[in-house]
Amino acid sequence: xxxxxxxxxxxxxxxxxxxxxxxxxxxxxxxxxxxxxxxxxxxxxxxxxxxxxxxxxxxxxxxxxxxxxxxxxxxxxxxxxxxxxxxxxxxxxxxxxxxxxxxxxxxxxxxxxxxxxxxxxxxxxxxxxxxxxxxxxxxxxxxxxxxxxxxxxxxxxxxxxxxxxxxxxxxxxxxxxxxxxxxxxxxxxxxxxxxxxxxxxxxxxxxxxxxxxxxxxxxxxxxxxxxxxxxxxxxxxxxxxxxxxxxxxxxxxxxxxxxxxxxxxxxxxxxxxxxxxxxxxxxxxxxxxxxx
Numbered sequence: 001x002x003x004x005x006x007x008x009x010x011x012x013x014x015x016x017x018x019x020x021x022x023x024x025x026x027x028x029x030x031x032x033x034x035x036x037x038x039x040x041x042x043x044x045x046x047x048x049x050x051x052x053x054x055x056x057x058x059x060x061x062x063x064x065x066x067x068x069x070x071x072x073x074x075x076x077x078x079x080x081x082x083x084x085x086x087x088x089x090x091x092x093x094x095x096x097x098x099x100x101x102x103x104x105x106x107x108x109x110x111x112x113x114x115x116x117x118x119x120x121x122x123x124x125x126x127x128x129x130x131x132x133x134x135x136x137x138x139x140x141x142x143x144x145x146x147x148x149x150x151x152x153x154x155x156x157x158x159x160x161x162x163x164x165x166x167x168x169x170x171x172x173x174x175x176x177x178x179x180x181x182x183x184x185x186x187x188x189x190x191x192x193x194x195x196x197x198x199x200x201x202x203x204x205x206x207x208x209x210x211x212x213x214x215x216x217x218x219x220x221x222x223x224x225x226x227x228x229x230x231x232x233x234x235x236x237x238x239x240x241x242x243x244x245x246x247x248x249x250x251x252x253x254x255x256x257x258x259x260x261x262x263x264x265x266x267x268x269x270x271x272x273x274x275x276x277x278x279x280x281x282x283x284x285x286x287x288x289x290x291x292x
Contacts, residue, residue, distance in 0.1 A: 001202055002026045004052040006035060006085065007059025011156030012099060015187035016058060019195055028052070032059065037081035038073075044088045054201060056097045056194065057085050060129070064103070065256055067125040075128045082132030086139035095142035095201055095209075097194055102149035102182060102215070104130045107259025112219070114265045115147075115211050122257040133211070144197050145211045146190070149264055150225075152283075153187035154290035163226050164291045167233055167244050178223035178248035182262045183215030186283035190214060196273045208272055213264035216280035223248040228281065232288045 003020070007013045008029035020027045028050045035046055037059055047055070060078055061067060067074040082098065089096045103126035104119040121127045136143050152160040166174050193214055200208045220228075226246050234242050251260070266277060 001053045001198075002028065002051050003054045003056060003198065004047055004050050005029045005056045005058065006037060007032070007057060010058055010060070010062075011153040011158060012151060012187050012190065013058040014155040015153050015191040016056065016194060019188065019191040023195065025198070037084050038076035039084075042084040042087075044084075044091065047088050048092060052092065052094050054095055054097070054198065055085060055089055057082065058099055060099065062125070064123065064125045064258070067128065068123065068256060071124045071128075074124055075131065078125075078128035079131035079135060083135040083139070086136045086143075089143075090139045095144070096136060096140060097144045097146070097197055098132070098136055100133055100145050100147045100211075101126065101129045102147060102213075102262040102264055103259060104133070104147065105259050105262055107261045109261065112263040112265035113213065115213055115268050122259060126259075142209055144209060146193070146197075146269075147211065147213050147264060148185050148190055149182045149215045149262060150184040151187050151190065152184060152280075152287060154287050155187070159222065159225070160229060160284065160287055161291055163229050164233065164288055167230055167241050167246075168237075168292060171244075173245040173247050174226065175247045175249045176223045176226045177251045178221045179250050180258060180260050180262075181219055181221055182259075183217065183219050183264055184225055184280045184284070185215045186278075186280055186287070189216060189278055189280075189283060193269065193273065193275070196275070200273070212269040212272070213266055214269050215264045215266065216283070217277050218279065219263040221248075225284075228284060229288060232285050233292065236289060236292060 009031040061074040104121050106120040152158045
């Protein structure tokens, strides 16, 4: 089975490469320097020459704050770029696994978001990702869209890396918002779910197509996640940084609009893949250990 992975140098892309390295699939990887999905002259041949049976799109513009300033670039990747990928899937008649986000929701729901809940993104990043989802649905029917949240890994730049660096390098107090609630997600565990979907596609399970939600438990705040990071660092360094203070704060009113409550319900993916909810704490310890 030939699989083309787009966005192979991002933190999820690198996690997918690691997980798939233990499998017997032909995984062809394309990073943004090898394939510009946002180009008006999108190079379809670069993909079609690889004779894919499946395409995985892990490429995205994910700098949420920068997206407000660089909205054209954000849309060119998350919407138009996704359209280009859906076009080649349609042309080659191959399925697509695409990664989306909890930011397609506005965070006003008090319980976890189900797959069929109404979308209402609050910022450019969320709008561009939702536009990408719509492009896929317009072009092809054999797709899997996985909405996820708060992804972390030992690769790339992410919240866990940023907080770990702050705790271990700066002496000032660290302020972290405690009124945004979501589900931290291990990139490696997400990559394993993508692998399970690939196996379902290989056996031609026609019931799997559609949108799914995946994140890890328990739902928490950025502040409480930071406290867990600090606890792990103290454990690994014999309390070397125990005096470092993390201060809970409310999201500033001047800050970019973000969904304040965006836990994702994993009922559908659990049922489809016959899996159970997974916790993020062990993965967080593994990743923090790698980082420091």
